[in-house]
Amino acid sequence: MSTIVSAAPGAAPDTERTGAGVHSSLDALEAESIHILREVVAEFDRPAMLFSGGKDSVVMLHLAAKAFWPGRIPFPVLHVDTGHNFPEVLGFRDRTVQRLGVRLVVAAVQDYIDDGRLLERADGTRNPLQTVPLLDAIAQNKFDAVLGGGRRDEDKARAKERILSLRDEFGQWDPRNQRPELWTLYNGRHTPGQHVRAFPISNWTELDIWRYIERENIELPAIYYAHEREVFRRDGMWMAVGEFSAPTGAETVERRTVRYRTVGDMSCTGAVLSGARTVSDVVAEVAVSTLTERGATRADDRISEAAMEDRKKDGYF
Known part of the structure; x- marks a missing residue:
């Protein structure tokens, strides 16, 4: 089962711009990401955002706070907790959702190991065990779109993804069957049981992320x-x-x-x-x-x- 942690409201980030009319590459990336976030909220009934406390998900949450200011972020955040996370990162995760007033849904790998639905791997890592708790949390909470912080520069598999990427009734992805995305038009159509993964920072690089963190003082x-x-x-x-x-x-x-x-x-x-x-x-x-x-x-x-x-x-x- 997924556990839900409620959080209190917090302050939104500063949205002021200096040098009006001057558009840097970061401005363009930010504008694209905010457009995608708003499109997802407009097109889907029950979106959620993956949030682990890692740098990409922190930037995503910062962008979401900007996209929907002065309102609250209009969706919960989901963390698939392996039980082997760095304590510093978990503490940061909890402080951040508390500050922003975001609802946190936690799907714990340890629960699946405890009741026998998953077995520990011989190599000791639990990252590959996240898939089943993730898909169960999506189904249990009826999320029809899940926002993730994947970037194309990270890995050749992530480079193949569209901004909106359909997952079938089993949560699976077919890299050979993807929809065209021309002129920044995103197709979110899906049937009952399917859901969509959305990647608002897909076109960012690691350097872009860090330059943005520096600029926004994140x-x-x-x-x-x-x-x-x-x-x-x-x-x-x-x-x-x-x-x-x-x-x-x-x-x-x-x-x-x-x-x-x-x-x-x-x-x-x-x-x-x-x-x-x-x-x-x-x-x-x-x-x-x-x-x-x-x-x-x-x-x-x-x-x-x-x-x-x-x-x-x-x-x-």
């Missing part, structure tokens, strides 16, 4: 910035030492200054060595990076050549 969980942490080296990645992630065999613990480019399970998300302690530092670092954040630090995407696409076909985001 708060993020502290783990996105350089901090000292106990880590160990595994498969070319620096993994955090914690309850769900521990060294084995010849792996040794070191104390390093690291930050996270993306956030998933502690058991599958690696850190990068970095001295970037401010948003400006991160912008400069990302500007010269040659690897996407998922390619550099997500073990769950290394399971196979088509790991992300396989999970998306099954119903994952």
